[in-house]
Amino acid sequence: MAKKKKKVPTRRLIQLFWAAASNSYVTGFAAGKLYQGNLKMVCAPGLNCYSCPGALLSCPIGSLQAVLGSKSFVLSTYVFGLLMLFGAVLGRMVCGFLCPFGLIQELVYKIPFLKKVKSFKNDGWARRLKYVVLILLVITLPIMFSGGQDADPYFCKYVCPAGSLEAGIPHVLCDRLQAGKQVVAPLDSSGSLSLQSALLTPETLSMGRLKVGLLYWWKIGILALTLLISLMTYRPFCKYLCPLGAFYGLFNPLSLYRLKYHENACIHCSGCENACGMGLDPVRQTNHAECVRCGDCVAACPTGAITMGFTHKKPAERPAARGKTPLKGEQS
Amino acid sequence: MPTKTPKSTGKPKDPKALRRALIALSLGLIVYGIYSGEVNIVLRKAIYMCLECIGIG
Ligand code: SF4
Numbered sequence: 001m002a003k004k005k006k007k008v009p010t011r012r013l014i015q016l017f018w019a020a021a022s023n024s025y026v027t028g029f030a031a032g033k034l035y036q037g038n039l040k041m042v043c044a045p046g047l048n049c050y051s052c053p054g055a056l057l058s059c060p061i062g063s064l065q066a067v068l069g070s071k072s073f074v075l076s077t078y079v080f081g082l083l084m085l086f087g088a089v090l091g092r093m094v095c096g097f098l099c100p101f102g103l104i105q106e107l108v109y110k111i112p113f114l115k116k117v118k119s120f121k122n123d124g125w126a127r128r129l130k131y132v133v134l135i136l137l138v139i140t141l142p143i144m145f146s147g148g149q150d151a152d153p154y155f156c157k158y159v160c161p162a163g164s165l166e167a168g169i170p171h172v173l174c175d176r177l178q179a180g181k182q183v184v185a186p187l188d189s190s191g192s193l194s195l196q197s198a199l200l201t202p203e204t205l206s207m208g209r210l211k212v213g214l215l216y217w218w219k220i221g222i223l224a225l226t227l228l229i230s231l232m233t234y235r236p237f238c239k240y241l242c243p244l245g246a247f248y249g250l251f252n253p254l255s256l257y258r259l260k261y262h263e264n265a266c267i268h269c270s271g272c273e274n275a276c277g278m279g280l281d282p283v284r285q286t287n288h289a290e291c292v293r294c295g296d297c298v299a300a301c302p303t304g305a306i307t308m309g310f311t312h313k314k315p316a317e318r319p320a321a322r323g324k325t326p327l328k329g330e331q332s
Numbered sequence: 333m334p335t336k337t338p339k340s341t342g343k344p345k346d347p348k349a350l351r352r353a354l355i356a357l358s359l360g361l362i363v364y365g366i367y368s369g370e371v372n373i374v375l376r377k378a379i380y381m382c383l384e385c386i387g388i389g
């Protein structure tokens with residue numbers, strides 16, 4: 001039991017390490033520039049904006065739209081191949097361990113709030129929205145409008161809150177700071193520039209190179225809404241909108257990294273079901289497309305009846321006296 | 333209470349063979365994509381600021 005409890009902090013450490021390591025181009029943050037090395041030929045497994053000043057890798061969803069929307073390619077074998085490889089090996093373990101935006105939503109959900117909502121009427125239907133986003137915004141529209149010129153990346157342009165958080169806000173801040181330095185520095189006797197003076201003067205607000213308009217505030221609105229809803233419900237963007245989560249979910253039933261339910265050890269206490277933030281019953285819905293491999297069910301199970309990993313050790317059988325009639329549809 | 337999530341996308345009894353086929357296919361697709369120059373588009377898009385991502389494009 002005590003050994004199992006370690007799993008959660010380990011996952012959090014991996015999440016933090018991966019988010020920091022894959023966005024570790026510090027010069028980018030300091031100068032408002034992007035990393036331009038060859039590593040960017042490779043897509044990160046999770047949703048990570050490639051215009052984030054720190055990003056070392058490419059965003060798979062942005063890359064997919066870029067290739068599908070380019071006039072030189074009809075299909076994207078490279079990006080689809082990478083996504084299939086991640087899906088077949090890891091499935092949505094990517095979501096649970098290797099996605100910075102998933103991590104951010106989880107951390108926001110940890111903040112105490114009046115009411116935490118686990119489910120609502122038609123929740124199941126609402127979760128299908130992410131497949132519409134994937135098929136329509138990420139695949140169909142870029143292909144349709146890639147005639148004489150490159151098509152817009154529709155998901156990035158109109159929806160992606162990760163882009164606003166990781167790229168939009170840092171670049172606009174950096175831009176305003178640089179513009180502010182030119183305007184305010186001569187007035188500042190100490191020669192130092194405070195964030196407030198750089199950002200809030202009418203001169204600086206109208207000066208930067210990056211002209212902020214309605215689209216910017218629309219996307220900031222989506223980001224703010226996502227973070228606000230994350231206070232109440234676990235990973236709302238992952239549940240309802242993320243095209244990458246939708247894609248990896250298709251691979252969950254067959255991915256190498258998976259959950260395994262050991263019927264013989266289960267005492268049907270519903271601990272796993274109560275622990276699952278994605279609203280699943282891991283006993284009946286083992287390796288469901290919605291499972292982000294967070295391992296909360298594994299940690300909650302008192303008998304080790306659910307295991308998660310590339311390989312699985314059989315747990316000890318349940319005490320006979322506590323055994324109940326097995327549920328219908330149980331699976332291993 | 334369990335959420336009324338969409339039904340599981342299928343539970344092949346032994347997905348090993350399918351998984352291996354998918355991994356082989358994906359490796360083939362990656363190699364073909366590299367060979368056909370797709371990576372250059374990925375790189376070109378990723379090294380310049382994407383104004384759409386930022387929300388000003
Ligand atoms: S669903 Fe999308 S945003 Fe959520 S963790 Fe997975 S890739 Fe990241």
Ligand code: SF4
Nearest residue numbers: 276291292294295297
């Ligand atoms: S089924 Fe388990 S691993 Fe999957 S999302 Fe729920 S708690 Fe996490």
